[in-house]
Amino acid sequence: MEWDGSEFEASLKRVTEFGLDNCIGVNDCMRACPVNRLGVNQNELDSVLASGEWTERVQTFVTECVQCGDCTLACPAGVHRDHMMLMLKAMLPKIPMQWQLYYYLKGRRDQQLLISLSNVYGRLQAGPLGKHVDKADLAEKDLLFYFGCYIFSSSKAPAATLTLADRLGLDYEVLAGLRSCCGWPQYLTGKMGYGQQMLIHLETLINRVAPEVIVTGCAECYAGLVRLKKKTGASWTPLTTSEWLLQHADKLAWHKLDTPIAIHDSCHITKKLGKPDPARQLLTRISDVIEIAPSPDECVCCGYYNIHANHELNHELHLEKLAVVAEKGAEAMACECVTCWEAFALSFKQADVPLWELMVAAEQATRGGE
Amino acid sequence: MMAATRYLIIGNGVAGVSAAQEIHRHDPSGPITMIGDEGIPYYYRASLSEWIAEDNTGEMVLARTPAFYAALGIESVVDTVLSVDTEAKQVILDNEDPLGYDRLLIATGASPNVVPIEGLEETLVYRTWDDARQIKVGIASETRVLILGGGVLGLELAGALARLAMRQIAIVQLLDFVGPPLLDEPAGRWLEQRIRSDGLMLFLGDTVERIVAQTAHLQSGEALDFDLFVQSVGVKARYPEVPGLEIGKAIRIDAHGATNLPDVYAAGDCTETRVRSEDRWRPTRIWLDCARQGKVAGCSMAGIEATLTEYPFLNASILYDVRYAYIGDPNGGGGVTYLMEDDGVYRKLRVVDGNLAGALLMGNRRGMMSLYRAIGLPVAEYGDAVVRPDFAWNDLTGRNWDYDFY
Numbered sequence: 001m002e003w004d005g006s007e008f009e010a011s012l013k014r015v016t017e018f019g020l021d022n023c024i025g026v027n028d029c030m031r032a033c034p035v036n037r038l039g040v041n042q043n044e045l046d047s048v049l050a051s052g053e054w055t056e057r058v059q060t061f062v063t064e065c066v067q068c069g070d071c072t073l074a075c076p077a078g079v080h081r082d083h084m085m086l087m088l089k090a091m092l093p094k095i096p097m098q099w100q101l102y103y104y105l106k107g108r109r110d111q112q113l114l115i116s117l118s119n120v121y122g123r124l125q126a127g128p129l130g131k132h133v134d135k136a137d138l139a140e141k142d143l144l145f146y147f148g149c150y151i152f153s154s155s156k157a158p159a160a161t162l163t164l165a166d167r168l169g170l171d172y173e174v175l176a177g178l179r180s181c182c183g184w185p186q187y188l189t190g191k192m193g194y195g196q197q198m199l200i201h202l203e204t205l206i207n208r209v210a211p212e213v214i215v216t217g218c219a220e221c222y223a224g225l226v227r228l229k230k231k232t233g234a235s236w237t238p239l240t241t242s243e244w245l246l247q248h249a250d251k252l253a254w255h256k257l258d259t260p261i262a263i264h265d266s267c268h269i270t271k272k273l274g275k276p277d278p279a280r281q282l283l284t285r286i287s288d289v290i291e292i293a294p295s296p297d298e299c300v301c302c303g304y305y306n307i308h309a310n311h312e313l314n315h316e317l318h319l320e321k322l323a324v325v326a327e328k329g330a331e332a333m334a335c336e337c338v339t340c341w342e343a344f345a346l347s348f349k350q351a352d353v354p355l356w357e358l359m360v361a362a363e364q365a366t367r368g369g370e
Numbered sequence: 371m372m373a374a375t376r377y378l379i380i381g382n383g384v385a386g387v388s389a390a391q392e393i394h395r396h397d398p399s400g401p402i403t404m405i406g407d408e409g410i411p412y413y414y415r416a417s418l419s420e421w422i423a424e425d426n427t428g429e430m431v432l433a434r435t436p437a438f439y440a441a442l443g444i445e446s447v448v449d450t451v452l453s454v455d456t457e458a459k460q461v462i463l464d465n466e467d468p469l470g471y472d473r474l475l476i477a478t479g480a481s482p483n484v485v486p487i488e489g490l491e492e493t494l495v496y497r498t499w500d501d502a503r504q505i506k507v508g509i510a511s512e513t514r515v516l517i518l519g520g521g522v523l524g525l526e527l528a529g530a531l532a533r534l535a536m537r538q539i540a541i542v543q544l545l546d547f548v549g550p551p552l553l554d555e556p557a558g559r560w561l562e563q564r565i566r567s568d569g570l571m572l573f574l575g576d577t578v579e580r581i582v583a584q585t586a587h588l589q590s591g592e593a594l595d596f597d598l599f600v601q602s603v604g605v606k607a608r609y610p611e612v613p614g615l616e617i618g619k620a621i622r623i624d625a626h627g628a629t630n631l632p633d634v635y636a637a638g639d640c641t642e643t644r645v646r647s648e649d650r651w652r653p654t655r656i657w658l659d660c661a662r663q664g665k666v667a668g669c670s671m672a673g674i675e676a677t678l679t680e681y682p683f684l685n686a687s688i689l690y691d692v693r694y695a696y697i698g699d700p701n702g703g704g705g706v707t708y709l710m711e712d713d714g715v716y717r718k719l720r721v722v723d724g725n726l727a728g729a730l731l732m733g734n735r736r737g738m739m740s741l742y743r744a745i746g747l748p749v750a751e752y753g754d755a756v757v758r759p760d761f762a763w764n765d766l767t768g769r770n771w772d773y774d775f776y
């Protein structure tokens with residue numbers, strides 16, 4: 001399929017222009033932002049957008065924005081502040097080193113040698129799942145598990161998901177690795193063109209499998225799939241791992257844990273795409289669910305992108321999250337999104353609070369039942 | 371070599387600054403002078419209530435940073451323009467010498483109406499930061515506030531003061547419902563309940579006839595004591611004297627921001643524009659329209675072809691303490707109206723000849739931006755489903771405005 005290469009940028013420009021005209025200055029966006037530790041005001045952002053004249057504060061803040069969308073939900077005038085932040089990311093004069101590395105690796109399909117080398121390393125790291133990393137032969141299957149780059153992460157979710165699928169006796173194909181990136185990291189770093197390229201390439205890979213359903217455990221990959229489907233009108237249905245497993249839940253025997261577990265909502269799945277329920281329904285089968293209110297005070301952000309920009313800020317966020325979890329009387333927290341889990345993992349480990357991945361918990365709760 | 375064009379802008383509100391931005395973009399070498407009589411940089415009027423309620427600091431009320439002005443090379447003059455001599459191409463200032471121009475933009479906004487009341491010597495109004503400052507200085511928790519006017523601004527002020535827990539907040543409104551012109555009577559009743567349940571006093575279909583010391587005597591016979599009296603009874607266009615300028619209720623501009631006089635442009639609250647579809651002149655009243663007009667006028671002044679698009683009307687903000695969106699024409703007569711009322715939610719959609727004509731959303735504004743894109747589209751087949759927050763407008767408009775990237 002041919003895409004107009006400038007489509008994303010044009011849409012960003014349109015949204016930004018509308019935002020600049022329509023912002024009435026109540027600053028609700030910046031008060032709602034979970035990572036705005038510098039206390040940046042929207043007039044600082046709009047001044048940069050309108051004049052191209054950067055300040056250090058705005059530059060730092062722009063690199064720290066995680067694109068959670070809280071600002072947009074808070075705006076009384078209907079301004080898409082998150083997209084305006086994306087525009088600022090695209091305009092950044094000084095790009096952080098970590099970002100440069102990130103899209104050198106992930107954004108450039110022409111860096112074949114580098115990708116091949118990192119995939120060799122990636123395969124080793126992915127262990128038994130290594131065979132799926134950027135594999136050339138993709139079979140036609142109705143069910144496709146899409147693990148993108150998180151196949152390399154320390155997450156146990158991909159393995160648990162496949163174990164569950166095997167337990168259910170399902171036939172499937174797996175798509176994972178650097179070449180099947182959803183493009184989100186590129187968007188996050190303001191590289192719209194690269195992001196779009198990645199998504200187009202992803203489509204060609206998906207077409208080889210010609211699935212009916214694509215399942216992913218990463219909120220960003222999921223958002224990428226939703227976007228791809230919207231743009232291409234593809235017939236497959238994107239599902240989160242929770243949605244998928246819920247469809248089969250009655251075929252499994254569940255033993256409930258007696259630990260009450262707090263649930264962390266991912267910004268993409270819950271807030272932006274409006275699907276808070278599947279993860280809860282699933283967790284109810286595993287343990288008592290402890291809710292965290294969707295306010296910025298309680299639903300503290302995982303700060304994922306700051307892994308690449310600001311570690312300290314991330315850690316601060318995580319300490320706040322841990323405090324909320326403790327206050328709620330939860331003994332653990334569960335994440336639906338692999339990315340959130342990755343972001344939180346270290347801080348929770350240091351604090352000695354169990355951090356569950358929903359698929360891993362589900363796999364354990366249904367083990368040896370039949 | 372041709373001398374650079376000298377641009378002069380009267381009024382440094384949103385219309386004036388939006389114009390300056392465009393001028394600078396298209397003609398970076400043309401010097402821009404902005405004359406304002408408030409003596410402070412461009413700020414957000416809509417943010418003043420948050421400032422009074424202490425949710426926002428003064429820093430947040432400012433709309434642009436000094437770096438922005440510096441980047442645009444704007445020269446600021448603090449003075450009042452008394453009149454414009456279009457023959458000599460200069461503006462006459464109150465304190466300083468006349469200033470010449472090649473292209474002039476009048477973006478002088480509006481000034482609040484004041485009703486004369488027997489016994490009233492001076493009155494506070496609500497338009498500028500200075501007005502807001504006077505209100506803020508005048509209040510303490512023991513203060514009894516009386517607001518004349520239950521329109522959008524009066525309610526916004528009441529909402530901000532309610533957050534500060536005043537001893538008494540009373541609103542006197544001539545019409546017998548609150549919130550016009552955004553709200554019609556049923557919607558006004560809905561909001562009225564909410565305001566009353568917060569303990570505010572509402573006197574509808576009433577007015578202040580006389581003031582004796584700190585007591586207001588209402589037409590209905592009621593007597594109300596107050597410490598602070600604010601009038602919020604609408605605004606009228608404000609502009610300096612310009613001989614030969616075509617004026618209806620405000621300065622008349624065409625689709626390029628031009629007035630009937632050569633090299634004189636106008637934008638913002640001081641203007642009215644022709645609504646071709648309705649064959650009438652419409653005064654400019656909202657921020658978004660001021661910004662769009664300013665940009666078009668700025669382009670025209672810099673010699674760039676630009677035309678004001680007739681977008682459907684869109685105004686989204688806070689009314690009292692409720693987030694609302696007013697889209698298209700929800701209140702006009704005719705057509706079919708769908709209503710949804712729920713705890714804290716009021717949604718109304720109007721469909722005319724099977725096409726979406728307008729919407730008023732309060733409390734739950736889900737879908738507002740995509741609904742805005744859908745004005746004029748056929749929706750008859752969906753019946754009353756269109757009024758529900760989960761209606762899939764994006765499927766109808768074929769684009770996902772709310773989350774374009776999804």
Ligand SMILES: Cc1cc2nc3c(=O)[nH]c(=O)nc-3n(C[C@H](O)[C@H](O)[C@H](O)COP(=O)(O)OP(=O)(O)OC[C@H]3O[C@@H](n4cnc5c(N)ncnc54)[C@H](O)[C@@H]3O)c2cc1C
Binds near residue numbers: 380450
């Ligand atoms: C409290 C408040 C809340 C509002 N909330 C909203 C909202 O939520 N949403 C919305 O859409 N709109 C809102 N509005 C309306 C919106 O703010 C106005 O439509 C907009 O500010 C008008 O912009 P403007 O540039 O045309 O005029 P202004 O902002 O009025 O700017 C004109 C400037 O010119 C100066 N001036 C006038 N005459 C002269 C002269 N002769 N010489 C020198 N200087 C002069 C004035 O002092 C003023 O500073 C609100 C208004 C107020 C007062």
Ligand code: SF4
Binds near residue numbers: 064065066069071082
């Ligand atoms: S998208 Fe999230 S992180 Fe970025 S500015 Fe908005 S609220 Fe802050």
